[in-house]
Amino acid sequence: MGALEILWKIISWPPLWQLIVLGLIVPLLVVIYILWFERKTAARVQRRIGPLHVSPKIAGGLQLLADLIRYSFQEIIIPKTVDKAAFISAPLIALILSILPVVGVPFTDKPEWFPIPMDYSLLVVLALVTLSPIFLIVAGWASNNKFSIIGGMREAFMITAYELIIIVSVASAGVAVGSYNIVDIVHAQTGWKLLGLLNPIAFFTAFVGVLLATSGFPFEIPESEHEVVAGAFTEYSGLMYGINMGAAYLKRMVYSIVLSVAFLGGWLPYTPGEGFVSGYLIPSIVIMVKATILMMIFSFLRAVYGRYRLDQALDLAWKIMFPLAAIGFGLSLAEAYLGIF
Amino acid sequence: MSGFVRGSVGYNDLGLPGMWTRRIGKDVYEVFIGPQHPGSGHTRIIIWVDGDIIVDSEIDMGYVHRTMEKLSEGRQWIKAIPLFERMAIHDACNVTLPYVRAVEKLLDVEPPERASYLRVLLCEINRIAAFLYGFGIFGVFLGHSTMYMWPFGDREVWVELAEWLTGARLTHTYPVFGGVRRDVPAGFTDALRKAIRYMRRRLEDYRKIFVDNPVIRSRLEGVGVIPKKIAVELGITGPNLRASGVEYDVRMNHPYEVYDRLDFEIPVFEEGDAYARVLQRVEEIKQSLRILEQVADWLDKHEKTPIMAEKFWKTAPPLYKKVFQEQGRVKLPATFAIMKVPAGKAYERGETARGEISYYVESNGANKPYRVRIHSPSARNAIVFKYILPGHRVMDLPAIYGSIDYFPPEADR
Amino acid sequence: MPPQPVHKRVHPRGVFSRFKGNIEAITIGVKFFFNPERSTLIYPKEYIKLKDGYRGFIVLIKDKCINCGSCARICPAAAMKLIRLPFTDPKTGRTRMKLWPVINYNRCIFCGYCVDVCPTEALYHVPYHDVVWDTMEEAETDLEKFQKPPEWKTEKEGIPVRYVFDEKKGLVKVRVEGEE
Numbered sequence: 052m053g054a055l056e057i058l059w060k061i062i063s064w065p066p067l068w069q070l071i072v073l074g075l076i077v078p079l080l081v082v083i084y085i086l087w088f089e090r091k092t093a094a095r096v097q098r099r100i101g102p103l104h105v106s107p108k109i110a111g112g113l114q115l116l117a118d119l120i121r122y123s124f125q126e127i128i129i130p131k132t133v134d135k136a137a138f139i140s141a142p143l144i145a146l147i148l149s150i151l152p153v154v155g156v157p158f159t160d161k162p163e164w165f166p167i168p169m170d171y172s173l174l175v176v177l178a179l180v181t182l183s184p185i186f187l188i189v190a191g192w193a194s195n196n197k198f199s200i201i202g203g204m205r206e207a208f209m210i211t212a213y214e215l216i217i218i219v220s221v222a223s224a225g226v227a228v229g230s231y232n233i234v235d236i237v238h239a240q241t242g243w244k245l246l247g248l249l250n251p252i253a254f255f256t257a258f259v260g261v262l263l264a265t266s267g268f269p270f271e272i273p274e275s276e277h278e279v280v281a282g283a284f285t286e287y288s289g290l291m292y293g294i295n296m297g298a299a300y301l302k303r304m305v306y307s308i309v310l311s312v313a314f315l316g317g318w319l320p321y322t323p324g325e326g327f328v329s330g331y332l333i334p335s336i337v338i339m340v341k342a343t344i345l346m347m348i349f350s351f352l353r354a355v356y357g358r359y360r361l362d363q364a365l366d367l368a369w370k371i372m373f374p375l376a377a378i379g380f381g382l383s384l385a386e387a388y389l390g391i392f
Numbered sequence: 393m394s395g396f397v398r399g400s401v402g403y404n405d406l407g408l409p410g411m412w413t414r415r416i417g418k419d420v421y422e423v424f425i426g427p428q429h430p431g432s433g434h435t436r437i438i439i440w441v442d443g444d445i446i447v448d449s450e451i452d453m454g455y456v457h458r459t460m461e462k463l464s465e466g467r468q469w470i471k472a473i474p475l476f477e478r479m480a481i482h483d484a485c486n487v488t489l490p491y492v493r494a495v496e497k498l499l500d501v502e503p504p505e506r507a508s509y510l511r512v513l514l515c516e517i518n519r520i521a522a523f524l525y526g527f528g529i530f531g532v533f534l535g536h537s538t539m540y541m542w543p544f545g546d547r548e549v550w551v552e553l554a555e556w557l558t559g560a561r562l563t564h565t566y567p568v569f570g571g572v573r574r575d576v577p578a579g580f581t582d583a584l585r586k587a588i589r590y591m592r593r594r595l596e597d598y599r600k601i602f603v604d605n606p607v608i609r610s611r612l613e614g615v616g617v618i619p620k621k622i623a624v625e626l627g628i629t630g631p632n633l634r635a636s637g638v639e640y641d642v643r644m645n646h647p648y649e650v651y652d653r654l655d656f657e658i659p660v661f662e663e664g665d666a667y668a669r670v671l672q673r674v675e676e677i678k679q680s681l682r683i684l685e686q687v688a689d690w691l692d693k694h695e696k697t698p699i700m701a702e703k704f705w706k707t708a709p710p711l712y713k714k715v716f717q718e719q720g721r722v723k724l725p726a727t728f729a730i731m732k733v734p735a736g737k738a739y740e741r742g743e744t745a746r747g748e749i750s751y752y753v754e755s756n757g758a759n760k761p762y763r764v765r766i767h768s769p770s771a772r773n774a775i776v777f778k779y780i781l782p783g784h785r786v787m788d789l790p791a792i793y794g795s796i797d798y799f800p801p802e803a804d805r
Numbered sequence: 806m807p808p809q810p811v812h813k814r815v816h817p818r819g820v821f822s823r824f825k826g827n828i829e830a831i832t833i834g835v836k837f838f839f840n841p842e843r844s845t846l847i848y849p850k851e852y853i854k855l856k857d858g859y860r861g862f863i864v865l866i867k868d869k870c871i872n873c874g875s876c877a878r879i880c881p882a883a884a885m886k887l888i889r890l891p892f893t894d895p896k897t898g899r900t901r902m903k904l905w906p907v908i909n910y911n912r913c914i915f916c917g918y919c920v921d922v923c924p925t926e927a928l929y930h931v932p933y934h935d936v937v938w939d940t941m942e943e944a945e946t947d948l949e950k951f952q953k954p955p956e957w958k959t960e961k962e963g964i965p966v967r968y969v970f971d972e973k974k975g976l977v978k979v980r981v982e983g984e985e
Binding site: 401404467468470471473474475498507538545546548549550553554555556557559560563565573574577581586589590593594597600604605607609613637639641643644651652653654655656657658659660661662663667668671675709715721723724725726728729730782 | 806807809810812813814815818822823825826827830831832834835844855856858859860875878879880881883914915916917918921922923924925926930946968970971972973974975976
């Protein structure tokens with residue numbers, strides 16, 4: 052076994068290149084597309100044109116790249132009064148943690164392409180998803196700024212509201228199928244027995260939960276500009292601010308992937324075959340397309356809604372959405388009892 | 393020397409030279425919102441919060457104070473009109489009209505009937521544009537970006553009309569002593585009627601996306617309630633006062649120009665909360681559209697008679713009359729620049745989009761005002777922040793701020 | 806008929822109207838998403854051809870000027886100043902010092918008082934306002950410069966459009982063709 056062969060083996064080891072491709076390149080492209088789409092869709096609803104002048108031929112598609120370049124050349128200001136270690140590390144850790152849950156998501160049913168094969172992948176994903184918001188609070192706390200702390204506290208309140216909703220409603224997908232392995236969940240949905248259709252309540256609550264979790268409208272409360280400037284990110288500048296903002300969209304992407312495998316049938320209606328293209332590339336593209344459509348719906352809501360007040364959002368979450376999620380869970384139990392899957 | 397602001401639990405001057413100190417409660421958090429804050433405007437609101445509840449608040453005005461009253465004393469009478477417009481440039485005609493009328497009272501001239509109608513025309517166009525401007529700001533305060541863009545886009549219709557009429561988008565300098573400066577151009581009333589019908593259609597769109605939007609209703613209902621009694625005591629004015637159930641509108645109680653000849657309603661809401669103030673403004677836009685329709689009809693029916701007072705127009709040279717016949721443009725008499733106004737005092741008020749504005753004008757017979765005192769509506773509404781904010785949540789601040797439609801440059805003068 | 810007060814009340818809302826409100830809001834959002842009805846002006850590729858009577862830059866017709874100084878006297882921003890220059894009368898051939906108006910666009914607020922007060926119509930507005938000067942000195946005019954309209958670069962590079970009023974779309978952008 053030559054050195055080159057070993058090197059190739061390391062590079063072609065699924066967890067590694069999946070980390071690079073799935074962890075860095077795909078999210079970047081998806082986030083850039085979604086940000087562009089979000090600006091364009093808001094512009095359409097608002098009778099504007101939106102980004103255009105950077106690349107008029109593709110309707111301003113490169114605007115986000117231009118923004119990214121601008122962010123990267125901007126000075127990163129670290130105020131004297133902040134807790135430096137936490138201030139710098141919090142957004143980075145949040146960024147990593149917000150993309151980390153993808154390791155648990157199999158994009159195909161062929162085990163050789165799994166990042167990490169496991170039997171409780173859905174639960175692992177849900178567990179990992181809930182980690183990153185803590186570092187947002189850390190970022191707010193370390194900033195030593197009143198608006199940051201208020202923003203961080205709002206995020207803390209929101210965590211209590213949305214975590215349970217998302218976990219209960221996504222877990223109800225596993226309950227209905229009788230397995231927490233995502234592959235089993237997707238397989239059970241074969242033949243248009245999509246959980247999103249069979250258990251729309253759980254899907255709806257999960258949808259609203261994701262809106263709450265990723266501060267999408269109408270729940271854009273922690274970063275609400277007109278009260279707390281930029282929430283926990285008030286003191287950040289340049290690329291650090293970009294990372295913070297990007298992390299929120301990565302989180303939304305991960306949630307969308309989870310929703311599309313748990314409720315929208317993952318790679319279905321495609322059946323993965325052998326080899327790289329049929330066994331991995333096409334199913335993962337199907338999942339990403341589904342996730343992107345979900346994200347586009349999240350983005351569209353920005354143009355229609357304002358934001359709720361914090362206490363009203365919590366009210367909605369605890370008094371309406373949580374009972375609904377519980378009902379969805381019960382519905383899943385009933386479906387499992389009736390043996391639909 | 394004492395503290396210039398007070399906390400909820402009193403202030404305690406430590407006697408440090410050159411330093412304001414105040415003690416605030418143990419669990420109270422002091423947040424300065426503004427003057428450089430995305431949700432403050434050119435003013436500063438200081439709030440003391442306990443948890444999420446505002447326990448005390450104070451408004452710190454004056455960041456855009458431009459000494460307008462004093463500046464006007466140093467320049468001739470007519471030059472104060474473009475100056476006073478700068479208080480609220482999107483409401484320029486309403487803001488300057490009482491000044492013009494006060495000086496007219498001193499000069500003892502009356503504008504011709506057609507000029508009065510034209511003044512009302514521009515006043516109502518300005519009023520609608522100013523309401524739409526307020527809606528836009530309000531929408532973005534609540535995070536509703538569509539409600540930010542739509543009213544600003546539709547305001548363009550009215551700004552375009554005003555530009556067609558006066559030649560300038562915002563600072564029209566339209567009413568002058570004795571009349572107005574331009575007559576309506578050909579085809580203006582047809583465009584105006586189209587704009588009116590368009591606006592009615594758009595108000596329905598606004599209702600769907602903003603006014604009846606459940607998120608917005610949740611944010612606004614029961615928030616920032618100003619009871620009728622408190623509203624009168626605080627002396628707030630304009631749509632905010634009427635939304636609290638007080639029947640007071642200068643156009644109704646002290647009619648000026650031709651408002652008493654027009655058929656329109658003064659809507660009054662009882663609730664006094666932020667939502668009622670939104671509906672109040674929507675209803676007032678509808679009434680302004682009604683007024684505009686009547687003005688358009690009147691202008692169509694009546695022929696082009698001079699729009700400058702007889703006192704100034706009878707001495708006008710033939711060229712002036714030719715220009716008016718051909719272009720509809722009134723050339724100002726050369727005496728306007730150095731005109732002396734007879735000694736006396738005059739007080740006039742008018743209803744702007746934000747409420748009652750009043751001018752006290754005193755002349756000592758010179759070619760400049762001796763004193764002009766302006767009482768602007770936003771300055772009167774500012775007190776709301778002190779007395780209505782406490783007890784609300786931090787997130788109610790933008791809702792109340794936007795619903796009051798507070799405009800710092802107008803308040804600070 | 807004088808205005809009358811009319812008391813109104815906020816209509817209450819229940820669960821149904823909440824549901825209806827959500828549906829209505831999303832429906833109208835989707836409607837505009839598919840049919841945006843834009844009226845954005847892509848400046849400077851397009852520019853508005855303003856109507857006659859727009860109060861833009863001011864130009865002096867020297868032959869009509871009678872040196873009365875009314876314009877400088879009425880200027881609220883003191884942008885119009887009078888300068889003393891020799892003037893040779895073509896009939897008599899005598900040279901005398903006369904006062905001529907010049908304008909400083911750093912100060913001008915485009916109120917149009919000077920144009921309206923001029924007894925001989927020696928001043929007129931050009932219907933545009935989008936000119937960029939690199940320095941503050943360039944915005945000041947002397948007597949020669951004041952007689953010519955400022956150079957309007959937008960006109961050379963852009964497409965003229967005009968907004969017409971429409972009942973359904975508010976302002977509709979129409980390309981101006983066949984003029985000049």
